[in-house]
Amino acid sequence: MTSLKNITKRVNAEDRFDTPYAERLHTQLEAANELFQDKLHKIKLLSKRAETADIRQIKELSDIVPLLFAHTTYKSYPENWLTEGQWDRMGKWLQTLSATPVEGIDTDSVSDLDGWLKALENTEHFVSCSSGTTGKCSMINASMADRHMSRANHAAGFEWATGCSQDNSFKIMGVAPVARSVRNDDSRDAIANAFGNGSDFQFPCEPITVGRISHMVSMRRAIADGTAKPEDVAEFEATSARRAKDMNEGVIKTAEALIESRGEKLLICGMFSTLYQVAELVREKGYSGKDFSADNAMLVGGGLKGANLPDNYREYILETFNIPDHKIYQYYGMQELNTTMPRCSAGRYHVPPWIILLLLDQGGDNLITETEGEVEGRAGFLDLSVEGRWGGVISGDKIKVNYGQCECGAHGPSINSDIVRYSDLPGGDKISCSGTIDAYVRGAS
Structure with a gap:
């Protein structure tokens, strides 16, 4: 896996955020194919996506697009599995998205999400989570190398x-x-x-934990729809008041x-x-x-x-x-990626060579191939540095990209800081493949 190793070890190189697009592309594609061949039979969803799209190797950027996972994939588990503490089922769901077996997890003493995450850590599955306004966490597995x-x-x-x-x-x-x-x-x-x-x-x-954040969001939803119990509402309000007081003092x-x-x-x-x-x-x-x-x-x-x-x-x-x-x-950056893109003095975010930027149409189906000037589209990425899962993701972000030299002097793809969430635009966020992916993951788990 020569190309993959060479490209990921550049994290400490002086030109790590300053490589012309044309110079990095060939090595990126070689590295992407190396990574794909390694992960193909380890990650169930990747194998399914490759089979459906008839992708056997990566030669062009367009070969990567059908292999990207919608950002919603990482919250595709049935919500009642989490709320009811069905940790064995959650483990099987996580396995469909992970590169190493999710097994040997001691769930006997697990009583909540925080406890399950700790049990996963004990077997070197380091899951990062984000909780949206729905209260349903995205769960993204990572290895120690990640x-x-x-x-x-x-x-x-x-x-x-x-x-x-x-x-x-x-x-x-x-x-x-x-x-x-x-x-x-x-x-x-x-x-x-x-x-x-x-x-x-x-x-x-x-510090507040992921489990507590998820619980708070769920309680807000339950209060709004009238399903929360009076004693739960009282506890929630007391906790919120105490947290607000601690914040003000802090x-x-x-x-x-x-x-x-x-x-x-x-x-x-x-x-x-x-x-x-x-x-x-x-x-x-x-x-x-x-x-x-x-x-x-x-x-x-x-x-x-x-x-x-x-x-x-x-x-x-x-x-x-x-x-x-x-x-x-x-x-x-985003939870689905392992690494981030720093902002330069000209106010643009620079994409490192171990992240392949794939600018897509609004539905996330097609690659936008234009590379001249400022080009707009949906952000897709393949993070070549990821080991514990597949690093390909279709994000919910609408971005503007320049593939040439930035005003700061650095070469390579850079992203305008004016980033918009499709969910905040009229019509909402509709990724064409998301329903298909979510249905497969639920079925496989």
């Missing part, structure tokens, strides 16, 4: 985007509560190990910690919504701008998450903590 690659990419992306050296010189300030998961833990550890000096501060609020304590550490070299990590709240408090206490070190940097995960912030929120936050625009690290 975790190592994800960590390396996260540190490399920060270094490339900000120019900061991996010299352990920053005091890391966690300015937001972080959901407890293997993937989030790995991301935090990667930055801490590469850039942190060991004197970290973390937002003083109990913002105050975080603002105080930042003021106290203002003379140190800080790497401030969080989401814009919480960062803005903290910045307001810091300014109310009479500090901003030059009160903070000129060597500071920032890492921002996620979007606004529905927060209603003023148009100048970004500038306001950066000015508060004396951070130049080129020292803020943002990235584009």
Whole structure:
């Protein structure tokens, strides 16, 4: 698997986000075929998709398109299996999407989703989850090798985007509560190990687990449709009130910690919504701008998450903590991919060579082959670095791509930061293959 190994080891290469599209394509296709041949008979759904499309090897980009999984695939289990704790059935479902057997899982003492995820971890199935507004989690399996690659990419992306050296010189300030998961833990550890000096501060609020998030969303739905029991509603409201109180206190304590550490070299990590709240408090206490070190940097995960912030929120936050625009690290990614795409100084997300970008039509059936200028379509990807599952996915995102040289100077595919979810557009999100894939996975499990 020469091409595959060569392309994935470039995570630490200086030109990892600067390779012309035409130069990377041949090696990418060779690597994609190597990966496909290795995973074909290990992953049930991939085998089924290849059989249906009569794909025996990957020679062209168009050969990959029928092999992509709809992003909804990772939540295609019957919801009652999760709510009723049918963990053996959930394991069989997960097996249809995994490259190694999901077996030997001790579920006797498992009482909830968090417990099941921990039992999977004990057999080196590291499942990352995301919970949408429906309350139904996407569950994406990963191996230990996937975790190592994800960590390396996260540190490399920060270094490339900000120019900061991996010299352990920053005091890391966690300015937001972080959901407890293997993937989030790995991301935090990667930055801490590469850039942190060991004197970290973390937002003083109990981390919330995937299981608790899923339960909260389900309860909101049950309350809305009138099926929630009175005692469950009371418990939910008490928990929500306690969480809100902890959050408000956490913002105050975080603002105080930042003021106290203002003379140190800080790497401030969080989401814009919480960062803005903290910045307001810091300014109310009479500090901003030059009160903070000129060597500071920032890492921002996620979007606004529905927060209603003023148009100048970004500038306001950066000015508060004396951070130049080129020292803020943002990235584009999704749970279905193992690695992320860093944002450059020109405001575009750069696709590394181990991720094949496949721009598709709205239904996700056909490849858009145009490569001149800014091209718009549905984002599809094949992450060649993934070991524990198949890394091909049709996303729910509408994107604009340029395959040439970016204004920042880097070559290769880059994505405009103006990304829209098809689910937010008139007509909603309709991927042609999603129903077929979901039906097969449920049947096979």
